[in-house]
Amino acid sequence: MTLLFASKSDSGEDWRAELARLMPDRTVRIWPEIGRREDIRYALVWNPEPGMLATLPNLEVIFSLGAGVDGLLKDPALPDKPIVRMVEDGLTEGMTEYVVMEVLRHHRQIDAYRTRQRAGQWRPLPQKLAHERRVGILGLGVLGADAARMLAALRFDVAGWSRSAKTIPGVECFHGSDGLALFLSGCEILICLLPLTPETRGILNARTFAALPPGAYLINAARGGHLAEADLLAALDEGRLSGASLDVFATEPLPPGHPFWTHPRIMVTPHVASVTHVRGSAAHIVEGIRRYERGLPLENLVDRDKGY
Numbered sequence: 001m002t003l004l005f006a007s008k009s010d011s012g013e014d015w016r017a018e019l020a021r022l023m024p025d026r027t028v029r030i031w032p033e034i035g036r037r038e039d040i041r042y043a044l045v046w047n048p049e050p051g052m053l054a055t056l057p058n059l060e061v062i063f064s065l066g067a068g069v070d071g072l073l074k075d076p077a078l079p080d081k082p083i084v085r086m087v088e089d090g091l092t093e094g095m096t097e098y099v100v101m102e103v104l105r106h107h108r109q110i111d112a113y114r115t116r117q118r119a120g121q122w123r124p125l126p127q128k129l130a131h132e133r134r135v136g137i138l139g140l141g142v143l144g145a146d147a148a149r150m151l152a153a154l155r156f157d158v159a160g161w162s163r164s165a166k167t168i169p170g171v172e173c174f175h176g177s178d179g180l181a182l183f184l185s186g187c188e189i190l191i192c193l194l195p196l197t198p199e200t201r202g203i204l205n206a207r208t209f210a211a212l213p214p215g216a217y218l219i220n221a222a223r224g225g226h227l228a229e230a231d232l233l234a235a236l237d238e239g240r241l242s243g244a245s246l247d248v249f250a251t252e253p254l255p256p257g258h259p260f261w262t263h264p265r266i267m268v269t270p271h272v273a274s275v276t277h278v279r280g281s282a283a284h285i286v287e288g289i290r291r292y293e294r295g296l297p298l299e300n301l302v303d304r305d306k307g308y
């Protein structure tokens with residue numbers, strides 16, 4: 001059995017070493033050194049070159065290095081093989097840390113205190129308690145549900161929105177397009193943790209911002225394609241939104257000179273809200289391969305019709 005690793009943004013050698021440690025009897029090849037294409041049964045990929053997977057005649061399963069598979073699904077020649085996406089504790093923990101950090105940074109008015117510090121001003125601001133602050137999460141999947149539970153444990157007033165109905169203790173759950181407006185109407189902090197699909201592309205737009213309470217804060221850690229960038233800039237200019245924490249962008253890396261770089265009310269991080277850690281994730285891939293070879297159903301399969 002040969003596995004092909006293909007990613008321009010991860011260290012192939014680190015992955016090869018860890019996979020070899022966990023399954024020494026298997027061969028790992030690192031793209032672009034594919035070797036004999038017929039040997040390859042599994043591919044472990046992040047945004048592979050379109051058409052590349054279609055050149056592997058004996059490919060059986062595609063494993064995604066990321067939780068989001070939008071980059072994979074946009075390949076017009078993507079083989080009709082099962083796709084397993086990344087669901088792994090470290091990835092979930094990292095995202096929840098990022099979400100909690102940005103929620104608390106906004107909730108506790110840290111940017112305003114930094115400004116006051118620079119001006120040498122000792123000037124306390126009125127402060128709400130967490131239970132007086134409604135935080136809403138778009139997407140209540142693996143990542144959204146974990147972040148929701150953690151924010152609820154911090155006593156925030158947490159709501160979430162998903163495609164299907166959900167029950168999460170301590171979280172007010174909304175679903176479907178009918179539930180969106182009511183969900184948005186309360187959110188003082190809106191967090192996007194949706195997959196990027198034709199239905200969710202551009203969901204962070206002027207209409208959505210207009211449905212939020214005035215001065216709401218946006219956190220986008222999902223995909224740049226969710227955000228209508230010009231609408232965000234307009235909403236910030238008008239004071240409709242008070243600020244935004246953005247980890248993902250339509251073009252990555254964020255191009256030099258892009259207005260987000262220097263905007264005083266935008267916090268930019270370079271797609272690091274959460275990252276795939278080799279250790280835990282390699283174990284997850286190996287477990288998937290073992291399950292598959294034992295004839296057990298694969299877990300965390302992507303539903304191509306839904307797009308996530």
Ligand code: NDP
Pocket residue numbers: 067068069091095138139140141142143144161162163164165176193194195196197199200221222223247248271272273274275308
């Ligand atoms: P999941 O598939 O587990 O969850 C997706 C959630 O979105 C589900 O609750 C789903 O609803 C909901 N959803 C999907 N489509 C719609 C829709 N049209 N209307 C309403 N709700 C919808 O994904 P994860 O939580 O694992 O990951 C979410 C995303 O986070 C990834 O796709 C990726 O883009 C991003 N990500 C970003 C990272 C970063 O570092 N910035 C790191 C990792 C992931 P339902 O439950 O009903 O299906």
Ligand code: OXD
Pocket residue numbers: 065066067068069086274275276
């Ligand atoms: C992912 C990501 O989807 O890192 O896992 O963006």
